[in-house]
Amino acid sequence: MEVGAVAAMRYVKDGIKAARLVMQHTGHTLLVGEQASAFAISMGLPGPTNLSSSESVQKWSKWKENRCQPNFWKNIVPVDSCGPYHPKDIAELGKGTCSSANLMAAIESRSSHIGLHNHDTISMAVIDKEGHIAVGTSTNGATYKIPGRVGDGPIAGSSSYADDEVGACGATGDGDIMMRFLPCYQVVESMRLGMEPKLAAQDAIKRIARKFPDFVGAVFAINKNGLHAGACHGWTFQYSVRSPEMEDVEVFTVFP
Template identity: 80%
Template sequence: MVMNGATMEVGAVAAMRYVTDGIRAARLVMQHTEHTMLVGEKASSFAISMGLPGPTNLSSTESMRKWIKWKENRCQPNFRKNVLHIDSCGPYHPKDKADLGGRTYLMDSLVGTIVSKSSHAGLHNHDTISMAVFDKMGHIAVGTSTNGATFKIPGRVGDGPIAGSSAYADDEVGACGATGDGDIMMRFLPCYQVVESMRLGLEPKLAAKEAISRIARKYPEFVGAVFAVNKNGVHAGACHGWTFQYSVRGPGMNDVEVFTVLP
């Protein structure tokens, strides 16, 4: 996902196969279509038709090794819940069903307390990169790219391509980027909240902390982090469930500076 903070244009791709450069594909969506997001095989076809290399086999020796080990471990973890299975690798069927008036309804608890799950998000199971860039005119752009969570259910789309969740920018205010348990974080649009909090006058540190705290109040076991930067270049981060690091490089700096944020 990429976003232009001057025009509020967004380009995104999701569930895209056979193309290595997802962020360039997202930029092509933003620059050359009137859409915001393309998904699946047609997103791949679009990216290739616009000049990106492909189709390409994206499997690597390491990814195949992980997949084989996962199969040997009875397909665990697999992000499924409230299911019955023939064996550990499926097929899967919903459990606790009741037939009401000829229709089948899941007896999920839709009212009451949220049951916490052990998060699969961590330092070594995803590869999210979220970035904010300011040009000399003060215009802001953000971008997020990821392969998504390891061992996700086929078809899963996380927060990476969702504007307001993985990243958000507005030239008038500033920008935000996020990483972590995208399935949880996308329910709260934390980066949209960060930017809007800064619009209302909060400093980046408080805006970031409030966005993370709002998620943690509902999901105390979630793992995630955000960085916030206002239009004046003041930046900060906030995290929950891990120690988060982000890097900054500005005019006159010979190298990036890494900032560590404690939960």
């Protein structure tokens, strides 16, 4: 039950290292924003660093040229193609500031899916030879997110969770939806009650799909004995495993 996390941390590349420093050297669980960056740098991590790549800058430029579409806004009216945005009820009071109907249609019809090319979550669980379990998740967040957005990555029980007595879980996908269900906490608690990893993972995904049938996401589950499985919805999911007995990493494919 030792946890450390950072969110909305800019200018520092090593998110997992920063989260570990929060766990090791503070009595807090989560640090955010500029102060999280300042903390990480003060603890010896490299920074401040420009983390933009030519690829990300090019993608952002094309997005701006496409009138900032797609995006994560809803029930709003933009003053122009890229905002500022206002709630519809406020905008209707001052008619004449709205953009074209075509732009509104584009905003309203935006798919909420998180696909293979617009997020980059990595979650990993490790069991040492003494049986201690650690799990961590790192992500750059959803592409085209609203500034200030925090997804499920730093939320304990959502993107990852572990208990030495039971096992661990990691998650990836549409974090804005998945974090509402704490799927990894659910997986570990289901295994605690006797479910095998496969059934626990499937149960957690089904709980989300019942409420949000169009969501995209996946979890992996591993119990304290090393038995592992995955479950997914909306895409084909792959995860890799390596144990001391294995000569190389093995990739497992899970179908919806």
